[in-house]
Amino acid sequence: QLQRCFGVFGQYTPQCTTICVQKRINTRIFRKERNGEVANPAPGTVVDHTFTRRERYDFFIVSQHVRQGTVSP
Numbered sequence: 001q002l003q004r005c006f007g008v009f010g011q012y013t014p015q016c017t018t019i020c021v022q023k024r025i026n027t028r029i030f031r032k033e034r035n036g037e038v039a040n041p042a043p044g045t046v047v048d049h050t051f052t053r054r055e056r057y058d059f060f061i062v063s064q065h066v067r068q069g070t071v072s073p
Helices: 002-009
Strands: none
Touching: none
16 A cells, blocks of 8 residues: 555655564673673663674664663663
8 A cells, every 4th residue: 555655656756664673572681891790781772783683684772771670672
């Protein structure tokens, strides 16, 4: 339906991008402090390599600050 709708615009040809968001994950991300302790990463931290899939544009983002427990990306 979107592709047919785009044909109505005439000379303007918008592009369509699909983003799939998965909220049910068990991944936990930690950072190592200078004194050797582990802590939650800062809000805005993005992990896009090492344990993401190479064939996809996967990434994890830490979106909030938590005071108790571990943060879920």
